[in-house]
Amino acid sequence: MAFQHKHILGIESLSREDIELILNTGDAFKEINGRDIKKVPTLRGKTIINAFFEASTRTRLSFEIAGKRLSADTVNISGSTSSVVKGETLEDTAKNIEAMAPDIIVIRHGHSGAPHYLAERLETCSVVNAGDGAHEHPSQALLDLMTMREHKGRIEGLEVAIVGDITHSRVARSNIYALSKMGARVRLAGPGTMLPPGIERLGNVEVCANLLDAIKDADVVMMLRIQLERQSQTLLPSLREYARFYGLNTENIKLAKEDAIVMHPGPMNRGVEISTYVADGIQNVILDQVANGVAVRMALLYLVSGVESMQTQ
Amino acid sequence: MAKRETIILDQAGVNRAITRIAHEILERNKGSANLVLIGIRSKGDTLAGHLNVLIGEIEGEQVPLGAVDITMYRDDLAERGSLPIGKTDIPFPLDGKHVILVDDVLYTGRTIRSAMDALMDFGRPSSIQLAVLIDRGHRELPIRADFVGRNVPTSREEQVEVVFTDDHNPLEVRLIKP
Numbered sequence: 031m032a033f034q035h036k037h038i039l040g041i042e043s044l045s046r047e048d049i050e051l052i053l054n055t056g057d058a059f060k061e062i063n064g065r066d067i068k069k070v071p072t073l074r075g076k077t078i079i080n081a082f083f084e085a086s087t088r089t090r091l092s093f094e095i096a097g098k099r100l101s102a103d104t105v106n107i108s109g110s111t112s113s114v115v116k117g118e119t120l121e122d123t124a125k126n127i128e129a130m131a132p133d134i135i136v137i138r139h140g141h142s143g144a145p146h147y148l149a150e151r152l153e154t155c156s157v158v159n160a161g162d163g164a165h166e167h168p169s170q171a172l173l174d175l176m177t178m179r180e181h182k183g184r185i186e187g188l189e190v191a192i193v194g195d196i197t198h199s200r201v202a203r204s205n206i207y208a209l210s211k212m213g214a215r216v217r218l219a220g221p222g223t224m225l226p227p228g229i230e231r232l233g234n235v236e237v238c239a240n241l242l243d244a245i246k247d248a249d250v251v252m253m254l255r256i257q258l259e260r261q262s263q264t265l266l267p268s269l270r271e272y273a274r275f276y277g278l279n280t281e282n283i284k285l286a287k288e289d290a291i292v293m294h295p296g297p298m299n300r301g302v303e304i305s306t307y308v309a310d311g312i313q314n315v316i317l318d319q320v321a322n323g324v325a326v327r328m329a330l331l332y333l334v335s336g337v338e339s340m341q342t343q
Numbered sequence: 344m345a346k347r348e349t350i351i352l353d354q355a356g357v358n359r360a361i362t363r364i365a366h367e368i369l370e371r372n373k374g375s376a377n378l379v380l381i382g383i384r385s386k387g388d389t390l391a392g393h394l395n396v397l398i399g400e401i402e403g404e405q406v407p408l409g410a411v412d413i414t415m416y417r418d419d420l421a422e423r424g425s426l427p428i429g430k431t432d433i434p435f436p437l438d439g440k441h442v443i444l445v446d447d448v449l450y451t452g453r454t455i456r457s458a459m460d461a462l463m464d465f466g467r468p469s470s471i472q473l474a475v476l477i478d479r480g481h482r483e484l485p486i487r488a489d490f491v492g493r494n495v496p497t498s499r500e501e502q503v504e505v506v507f508t509d510d511h512n513p514l515e516v517r518l519i520k521p
Contacts, residue, residue: 032424051427058412058428067464070415100415336425 033333036341037149037157040166041207049175049208055329056176056322062099063324073102073335077132081123082160083109083139088296088320089160089169093136096327102133124148128155133338134331136160142200156334164198169330170295171204173323175212177315178250180322181291186213191244191286193276194254194303195224195265201295202254203232210234219244220254220276223265241276248286252293253278253303269302279305283313291315351503352493352516357476360492361390361513364474365397367490372441375402377469379440381409383458384429387446389511390476394445409433416457437466443490447505449475452486477516479503 033051035044044052062068078097082090090106097104107127109115114123120139127135134156137145142163149157161167179185190209196202196218209216210233218229219238230237238244245251256272266272278292292304292314300306308314352360372378375398382391388410399405412429444458459471474490479497495518497503502519 032426055425055428058430059415061431062415065464066466070464071460072415072417072420332428333425336420336423339421340424 033337036334036337037145037159038168038330038334039145039149039157039159041168041171041204041211042166044168044208044211046211049172049211052172052326052329052333053176053179055333056172056326059099059328059332060322060325062328063321068099069101070099071101072332073097073100076100076102076134076335077130078102078104078134078136078331079127079132080104080106080136080160081112081127081138082106083112083114083120083137083144084161086138086161088323089138092320092323093158093160093169093327093331096324096331099324100328100331102331105132120144120147121151124152128152131155134158134334137162139163154338156338158330158334161200163200164203165200166204166207167200167295168204168208169323169327170201171208172330173319173326174201174205174252174293174295175208176322176326177293177319178214178291180318181315182249185209188214188249189217189247190214190250190252191217191219191238191248192252192254193219193241193244193278195256196220196229196254197224197226198257199254205252206233206235217244217248221266221272241278242282242285245278245282245290246285248290250291250293251278251283251286252295255295255297256299256302258299273302273305277301277303277305278308280307280311283308283311293319296320347520349518349520350515351495351518352477354514357492357505357513357516360476361393362397364490364492365394365401368394368443368472368474369398369401371472371489375404375406377439377441378443379407379409379435379437380443380445381411381433381458381462382445383454384410384412386505386507387444389507390447390505390513391443391445392511393513394443394474407435409435411458411461413454413457413461416460418453418457431461433465437462437468440466440468442468442471443474444471445474447476448503449473449478449486449488449491450481450503452482452484455486456484476505476513477503 094104136158138160142165145159216235380391382388395405410432414428472489475488476492478491500521504517506514
């Protein structure tokens with residue numbers, strides 16, 4: 031079955047078959063990253079704009095490297111240095127970008143739904159969501175699944191604990207959709223102020239009373255970043271208290287399965303959601319996540335390019 | 344109208360052809376030193392495996408065996424869309440090696456062009472030689488095979504299919520007329 035999505039806006043609109051195709055394609059592309067010559071001509075002549083209206087190092091770099099390894103021309107613009115600061119609307123910015131005939135726009139935006147808004151208004155180019163507000167971060171969930179599959183050999187039937195600020199986490203939301211579609215079970219834990227009511231309706235989700243219930247016998251423990259620059263300060267009494275009740279450390283990690291893996295979307299706050307001993311421990315696969323990020327983004331760029339090229343023919 | 348199929352090479356014929364190719368490869372390269380076999384997915388890699396078994400029987404030792412998937416090097420993304428990408432597996436350096444590229448059917452030559460581009464990304468082989476089970480003509484690029492199992496004149500409307508058994512042994516070659 032061929033891939034049909036011109037845009038990647040979220041995991042919610044992908045099927046299980048789509049996710050499997052993306053992961054398999056990512057597995058195949060991963061080999062390139064180990065070569066001496068890390069470049070294939072697959073997307074030669076394509077132009078990819080990385081429009082990041084919100085701070086990012088890892089994701090932007092990862093998308094840029096992914097595009098370059100496929101021989102596409104990648105250009106970055108960031109919110110603070112673009113004409114957005116002069117008051118241009120998002121739609122005008124995007125239409126101006128589209129007038130220069132790129133093939134794919136990768137967008138990160140602080141407002142939920144910004145990529146969807148652009149996808150409806152742009153005529154030719156594909157839109158890939160690199161994180162929109164508190165909504166979705168599809169490429170992160172896909173690299174997480176790729177890493178889980180690599181370490182556990184499967185996703186179906188895994189018990190995955192996701193701990194932290196669920197309310198504001200697009201990583202959590204995309205993972206809940208992706209893991210549920212793939213047949214894993216998600217357990218959520220976090221302070222009451224950070225657990226939105228009704229979250230269990232998004233998928234195969236169990237809301238746990240505390241961290242310990244969530245990580246007990248888990249196959250995967252995913253710690254979310256406490257977003258110090260955002261709302262967290264008003265939602266938490268103190269970081270020390272958060273670390274005490276919701277931080278992963280060498281003691282409570284023992285509740286998880288012996289071969290459990292520890293994941294974090296980065297950047298980590300050492301000593302807050304994850305102790306430095308766990309962050310550097312043998313169970314952590316955090317750098318594998320980063321490595322797989324390039325491969326899975328190559329897969330996304332490749333798959334949407336095929337659909338985009340066929341339509342413009 | 345139903346498609347008509349003719350068997351143009353039966354199992355014994357395929358096995359004889361592969362055996363002859365194995366001998367020819369060893370004769371041309373004066374043994375198996377510095378030889379590597381790389382099959383093009385998804386059927387050339389199976390054939391390369393069989394060739395390697397035969398080379399092992401003749402020389403007493405098999406040569407390094409790899410597989411290349413050429414989807415990333417195709418020139419028809421716009422016509423075909425994003426085809427599924429298989430794994431390329433070349434876990435050894437190609438520098439200074441005589442690479443025998445193996446495919447089932449040689450047709451336009453575009454697949455071979457893509458495969459050679461891929462091989463160049465893995466190093467600088469001393470030579471690349473092409474072994475195919477069937478050469479059906481209609482080249483669109485200046486490419487020829489060094490080792491051919493059987494030349495089969497075809498029309499562009501026809502299809503040539505190399506069929507394997509469930510356990511990946513070659514069964515027969517079919518010519519399918521529209």
